[in-house]
Amino acid sequence: MVGRLIAAAEGRSEDRCMSKSSVAEVPASATPGTAPLATTVATVSVMGVLVVGQMYVTIPLMPELADAWGVPAGSAAASTTAFAFAHALGSLVSGPLSTRWGRRTVMVANVLAMAVVTALLPLAPSLTAGVVLRALQGLFAGSFIPMSYAYLHARIAPHRVSLALTVVSACMGATVVIGQVEAQLVTAWLGWVWVFWGTVPLLLAGAAVSWRVLLPEGRLSAGGLSGLRGALGARLVPLYLVILVGAGSLTAVYTGVQLYGPVDVAGGGAPLLALRASALPALLGAVLVAPVLARLPASRRAAGALVVTAVAMLAAALGGDDALVLGAALFAFMAGFSTLGPALIESVGTRAGAAAQTTAIALYGFTLNLGAGAGAQLAAFFDRFAALALFLTFALAVAVGGVLRGGRRT
Structure with missing residues (x-):
């Protein structure tokens, strides 16, 4: 399915891409050192859903985990936070590890270690043990996002990088929905x-x-110290802060829905499942329009996507008591977020340059997962969904200014 979707989008964009002089020099077919587009993106996308999706499976499992560990449901949210913060640390250390052993080795070795920890999780007898195992799970999962993005930048033909990043980012963004839907159905x-x-x-x-x-x-x-300095440059730091806000908003809003969503879905079951799944078509749409949006500079795409997410969050704040309104708002939010991710990572990879690219993408992954972890806890500081959504609207509006400011420095 992913492969056919890539091929369809690629076919629509091939003529336009190859007409540009800057990319016409790059052959369309894979060459030694250049990875084939469809199989690479399909593999990374499916693995991204499996690996990153584990961060979000515990959101709908909070009642079951609370019962298993003998704690209140709110305390079980610590399992999501532990995963996300450890995931952020894993992202940060993935850069030096890949320098020593290569991206493929780091990605595969960490997935194998993650499988072992995942098998032990249902055996955890207490909240403490569960949080420790979730932290280990997140630590091993942490390398996947930055290393997959760095691999695509390094191995995919330049005129296809934007499409590849959009598909992979959309699939990883979909994990916040897929992970919850999967957990609810399997349970x-x-x-x-x-x-x-x-x-x-x-x-x-x-x-x-x-x-x-x-x-x-x-x-x-x-890259050494010069690579680190490049990754912490003035043009890159605003982008890290933007994904911090974006990822935090994503996790916070879905945690808020689980904790105090509309009365119509308070009982869980099919209504809540439908609400979660309503955002999935937005992710498919983001992939289909990627070739068209690629004509715009990445900074403009990111700013536009943030505006969409902020407006959607405002709609959720004003009409979130109605399940239909909230579903439409979540759809629009995911449409914006799935466009925001690839635009930011493309900007990070381009602005960092070859010497600092791997380090910069690792820092991007670190801030993304730090935001996701903070978002899971942020929801608990509010007693109403509307108040949480209004706060997130303000944060996203501020982030728009950060993208525009960073774009002017390019």
């Missing part, structure tokens, strides 16, 4: 423990496929 059919145990063989199979599909790499060039 209803098989029990909550199979949310984790059922993922283990998929992670193992995915690691084997990834090792076969991704191209091997030797020791990468370390």
Whole structure:
């Protein structure tokens, strides 16, 4: 499915891309050192759903985890936060690790380690043990986002990077919905423990496929202090802060829906499942319009996407008591967020330059996951969904200014 979607979008954009002199020199077919588009993006996308999706599966599982660990449901949210913060740390250290062993090795080794920890999670007897295991799970998962983006920048033909980033980012963005839907369905059919145990063989199979599909790499060039300075440049820091706000808003709004959403979905079940799934078509739409949006500068795409997310969040704040209005707002929010991610990562990769690119993308992954972890806890500081959504609207509006300011410095 992912491969056919890539091929369709690629076909629409091929003539336009190859007509540009800046990319006409790049051959369309894969060459030694250049990864094939469809198989690479399909593999990374599916693995991204499996790996990153584990961050969000505990949002609908909070009642079951609370019962299993003998704690209030609000306390069980710590399992999501532990994963996200450790995920951020894993993202940060993935840069130096990839310099030593290569991106493919780091990605696959961490997925294998994550599979082991995932198998142990249902056996956790207490909140403390569960949080520790979730933190380890997040730590091993942390390398996947930055290393996959860095790999695409390095291995995909330049005129196809934007499409590749959009598809992968949309799939990873979809995990906030897919992870929750999967957890709710699996729990209803098989029990909550199979949310984790059922993922283990998929992670193992995915690691084997990834090792076969991704191209091997030797020791990468370390940017050293100059690479770190480049990654912390004035043109890049605003982008890190923007994804911090964006990812935090994403996790916070869905946690808020779980904790104090509309009365219509308070009982969970099919209404809540439909509300979560309502955002999925927006992610598909983002992939289909990616070739058209690629004609715009990444900074403009990011600013426009943030405006969409802010307006959608305002709509959620004003009409969030109605399930239909909230569903439409979440749809619009995910449409904006799935466009925001690839635009930001493209800007980060381009502005950082070759020497600092891997470090910059690792920092991007760090701030993304730091925001996701903070968002899971942020929702608990509000007693009403409307108040949370208004706060997030303000934060997103401020982030628009950060993107525009960074774009003027380009």
